[in-house]
Amino acid sequence: MPKEQKDKDSIYDAIYDVVRAVPKGRVTSYGAVAAAIGAASGARLVGYAMNNCTDIKPKVPAHRVVNRNGLLTGKHHFSPPEKMQQLLEKEGVKVKDDMVQNFDKVFWDPIKELEM
DNA sequence: GGGGTGACTGTTA
């Protein structure tokens, strides 16, 4: 199995890289990102990394990362929580009641798309 | 080195 993430000093870089790879108008789940970096069981680590994503230099589209149910669990961590939904809707993702509509349609699997 | 925390997930009832 590939261990490219080994080049990363920390797991965060790998996570951020995957999140940045998410195309506009699409969303992914913490578990998918975790699996893409080789930490399938570390979905929580992805969330923790996102917590720090506001501090890192390269901006990370954390608003494109939602939980397995398509719920915007991390919206409360945004400057204005409404910004997350706003960004998603602006990119063409329908969001209602903090939940991504057509989640299976807009879902973007990094492992599959990146052919990992 | 040990304990507590978390933007999660899967299974079971």
Added chain:
DNA sequence: GTAACAGCCACCC
């Protein structure tokens, strides 16, 4: 369909 429990790994004090 929802609700609750346990497992998981990295970071901070």
